Amino acid sequence: MNPAELSAFLKSRVRTVRGWPKTGVNFRDVTTLFHDPAAFQAVIDALSAKCAELGTDLVAAVDARGFILGGALAYKMGKPVVLVRKKGKLPGKTVSEDYALEYGTATVEIHADACQPGDRVLIVDDLIATGGTLLAAAKLFKALRGEVAGVAAIIDLPELGGSRRLGEAGLRVQALCSFSENE
Numbered sequence: 407m408n409p410a411e412l413s414a415f416l417k418s419r420v421r422t423v424r425g426w427p428k429t430g431v432n433f434r435d436v437t438t439l440f441h442d443p444a445a446f447q448a449v450i451d452a453l454s455a456k457c458a459e460l461g462t463d464l465v466a467a468v469d470a471r472g473f474i475l476g477g478a479l480a481y482k483m484g485k486p487v488v489l490v491r492k493k494g495k496l497p498g499k500t501v502s503e504d505y506a507l508e509y510g511t512a513t514v515e516i517h518a519d520a521c522q523p524g525d526r527v528l529i530v531d532d533l534i535a536t537g538g539t540l541l542a543a544a545k546l547f548k549a550l551r552g553e554v555a556g557v558a559a560i561i562d563l564p565e566l567g568g569s570r571r572l573g574e575a576g577l578r579v580q581a582l583c584s585f586s587e588n589e
Contacts, residue, residue, distance in 0.1 A: 412452055413583035416560065419445045422589070434561050434585060436471055436532045449475070449582065453530070453558050454482045456580045460555040462528040464521060466490050466547065468539055469514065471532035475560070479530055488520045490529070490543045501549055505542035514539065516546045523551035533561035534581060537568030544577060556580060563587075 407415065419442055421435040439445040453475070465483065467476020468490045480487035493502055493513035500515040521527055527547045529540055534557070544554045556578035562569050565587050569579045 407448065407452075409582075412448060415448065416445060416583045417585065417589075420561065420583075420585075422585075432585075432587060434533055434563070436560055439560065440474055446478075449560055450478045450482055452582050453479055453560075453580065456582075457528050457556065457558055458483065460528060460578065461526055462555045463525040464488055464527055466516070466520075466527050466529045466543060468529065468531040468543055469495070472530050475532060476530040479528075479558075485528075488516060488527070490514050490516055490539075490546070501546055503542040503545045503549075505538035506536065512539070514542050514546065516543075516550075518550070521547055521550050521552035525552045526555040527552045528555050529557045531557070531559050533563060534559045534568040534572065534579065535563050535566045537566075537571040540568070540572055540577075541575060544572075544575065561585060 419439050421438045423433040426433045464486045465476045465480040466488045467473045469492050476487050496515055499518040502513050502515040504513045529543045540557045558580040560582050562581035562584040564584055572579050
């Protein structure tokens with residue numbers, strides 16, 4: 407499947423829930439992709455192909471839908487997976503970073519030994535909205551002296567500015583499809 411065909415294929419299988427979790431938000435539900443074996447396989451195959459060139463040492467999966475993607479992608483690429491969790495969910499010593507999301511604020515954490523200095527980290531999540539979660543995750547790995555090879559997602563919501571912010575922060579951004587607010 408070429409990129410345009412893949413994008414159309416995936417977009418046709420993403421459920422949009424308007425006005426959730428609050429009025430004015432168009433929630434792009436990727437669980438419908440996970441429920442469709444052909445779509446899920448296409449996602450993992452495409453992300454793997456796009457990200458192989460980055461030379462990553464480990465895959466960082468962002469809480470919670472990113473866990474599904476990150477686990478499958480790490481398996482396909484033969485790389486370890488690291489969890490980027492919401493505050494208070496990891497045992498042991500952690501480092502944390504606060505960030506703003508599309509509809510509030512939050513904190514993410516990783517274990518203090520999540521990567522070694524110089525490790526190239528690919529950060530994976532289901533979508534890019536404002537970019538806050540992915541930027542916070544990138545800061546965490548940089549604080550441990552890891553090198554962020556890039557960020558990857560199924561969906562980009564370019565009107566919310568996240569992919570632009572990530573690019574401005576010097577991060578390589580990979581997304582398989584994008585939605586406008588009107589779609």
